[in-house]
Amino acid sequence: MDRNQATGLILIALLLMGYFYFFAPEPKPSNEQFPSDSLVVKGPAENEEVESDTVSTIEESDSLTNLKYQQQYGVFAAGATGSDKTFTLENENIKVDLSSQGGKISQVELKNFETYYHKPLILLDEESNNFSLLYNDNGRNINLNKLYYTPSTSSNGDTTVITYSLNLAGGKSMKHIYSLGPDSYQVKYQLELKGLSQQNGQLTYIWNDDLKTQEKDLKLSRTNTTINYYLGSEDFDGLSATSSGTQTEELQEPVKWIAIKQRFFVSGLIAENNFSTAKLQTSYTEQDTSKVKNATVTTTIPIADLESGKGNFSYYFGPNDFHILKDITPDFESNLYLGWPPMKWINRFVIIPLFDLLSSFISNYGIIIIIMVLLIKLVLSPLSYKSYLSMAKMKVLKPELDEIKEKHGDDMTKAQQEQMKLYSKVGVSPLSGCIPMLLQMPILFAMFTFFPQSIELRGKSFLWAEDLSTYDSIFHLPFEIPFYGDHVSLFVLLMTMSTILYTWSNQQVSSVQGPMKSVSYFMPIIFLFVLNSYPAALSFYYFVSNLVTFAQQAIIRKFVDEDKIRVIMDENKKRNSNKKKSKFKLRLEEAMKASQQQQQKPKKKK
Known part of the structure; x- marks a missing residue:
């Protein structure tokens, strides 16, 4: 063996040793079954590989979810997730539960009343009532009452204030602000938008309410349940309460307030600036005794009002009492039907x-x-x-x-x-x-x-x-x-x-x-x-x-x-006996004589 051959063999040996040291395949796992309480310890390299794969999978999943929310909610994607927390506005007359999912009213209880069956009088809840606030974003109708908001509470004197906020990218934001004063049935509501204005844009507000059966006589309750409204032109009107079937009316002019009026109680929405338009509908199924009627209110709200701080509204949840209604807003007491004049004036x-x-x-x-x-x-x-x-x-x-x-x-x-x-x-x-x-x-x-x-x-x-x-x-x-x-x-x-x-x-x-x-x-x-x-x-x-x-x-x-x-x-x-007849009596007698002569005339043969 000459020196060149020896050098070649040494280099080959070194290469084989390096290969087996650095590139040798890992041993196959054993098929032996370990007892369930056996402790298996993984090496550091193995742990790093698993953690890396998990993080990669989570990141991939989050990216897909975020993309899905972005496609579904657009600029409002930040409010797609969150936790639902309930806060309560309460005084001695009314208890109002508010949900952080939607920043909306979830339940209203009138504390001083009960049903005929001696149960708490729940005027509306999540099972019977639904609010929707639709925002049109490039052809997509986004229900802002499905988003999650961050709640905060404060007080203004003896008035409790609850604010639901949603901060969006680019300094945009949205707020639902509720407040309730003492001894009041009126919940103040302010809707604020920032940086979301659209040219001639409008929000669509939908209120769907399955009115619960509260009284003994369902038939009398139905004939006294309807939707009333008050136009910006100061005209009061409403759907027919006594008609059967579905009643619908579309209003293509400003509306000041809308009230879902029952026999003894009223749920109303009042705008400080007017709604642009409204569509009202009532219906009921004769055989369904669990509810009086279904009432649906659809209105439009100019987004420009919400951007400029004019999105001020109020809800009224309370008794159909003349003394209370007359202090709420102009002509709101007309929800208490007192008959046609002159019966109305007498009452x-x-x-x-x-x-x-x-x-x-x-x-x-x-x-x-x-x-x-x-x-x-x-x-x-x-x-x-x-x-x-x-x-x-x-x-x-x-x-x-x-x-x-x-x-x-x-x-x-x-x-x-x-x-x-x-x-x-x-x-x-x-x-x-x-x-x-x-x-x-x-x-x-x-x-x-x-x-x-x-x-x-x-x-x-x-x-x-x-x-x-x-x-x-x-x-x-x-x-x-x-x-x-x-x-x-x-x-x-x-x-x-x-x-x-x-x-x-x-x-x-x-x-x-x-x-x-x-x-x-x-x-x-x-x-x-x-x-x-x-x-x-x-x-x-x-x-x-x-x-x-x-x-x-x-x-x-x-x-x-x-x-x-x-x-x-x-x-x-x-x-x-010899008194001269008055002109009226003379005319009356002449009319009667003329009628008699007309009757005595022979009928012409055809």
């Missing part, structure tokens, strides 16, 4: 003040109703006296009226002319008995709208009625009678019987004869069906009113002498 300026006066020192509402009847009957007693006196005069004239009918037979026109002459001679007007009754009718109809809407009567008992704001039931039927119901209301029965007795009593001094005498008995029967499901307070009022009317007529009867009435009418007949 607002007479009945409500009287009711408030009596309830300020009397706690029993049944007694209050009795006193109201007595006072109203006392004020109307002059009209009642005139009405009864007119009926007495017609009773005295009845023999002469009957003679006129027999004399002229089927000639109704001639009979009417003779009757008018007789009325003129004796100084009697056939309308004098109707006018006093007509003047009393608005008060009776005013009660028809006042008692079903009076929240003061809610939950108040009297005699056998457990709740004067709903029907009193002494017996539940095993079936339902059409237009009547499945229960028997005792107050309605008493009212019906007293009305029939009152009708019979009036006919003893009335000149009405023939079929009209029988027709007057149908009205009490109709009211038996109509009022059976109405509040007990209403039928009790009508029942007491009938009793007082009986007593009133008994007193009036002592001051009405039919013999004296006959003497006065005979004197009037002598005095007016």
